[in-house]
Amino acid sequence: MKLHIGDEVLVTAGKDKGRRGKIEHVFPKKDRVVVPGVNVYKRHRKGMGGEKGGVSEFSRPLFVASVAFFCTSCNKPTRIVYEVAKTGEKTRVCAKCRREI
Numbered sequence: 001m002k003l004h005i006g007d008e009v010l011v012t013a014g015k016d017k018g019r020r021g022k023i024e025h026v027f028p029k030k031d032r033v034v035v036p037g038v039n040v041y042k043r044h045r046k047g048m049g050g051e052k053g054g055v056s057e058f059s060r061p062l063f064v065a066s067v068a069f070f071c072t073s074c075n076k077p078t079r080i081v082y083e084v085a086k087t088g089e090k091t092r093v094c095a096k097c098r099r100e101i
């Protein structure tokens with residue numbers, strides 16, 4: 001899983017194709033990410049007990065293959081690559097401009 005929380009991504013498939021957002025949550029085991037405002041579905045709830053019913057909106061997790069990392073300095077979708085320093089430390093950088101992510 002190369003994508004982390006806070007990464008800027010471009011949606012490349014699905015109903016919100018072309019939209020951009022920041023990752024809010026990742027599910028590494030499921031290969032899914034949540035981007036606020038993307039893949040939004042409405043959930044209708046009945047009022048029960050003292051709770052009010054109504055419609056709540058929530059963002060469904062997107063499959064990682066449906067999003068592309070978006071580099072804000074290249075201003076286009078790029079890939080993430082790892083650079084390994086002499087110390088063995090790994091950093092994630094943009095494949096094009098080598099900017100640290």
Ligand SMILES: [Zn+2]
Pocket residue numbers: 071072073074075078094095096097098099
């Ligand atoms: Zn870049």
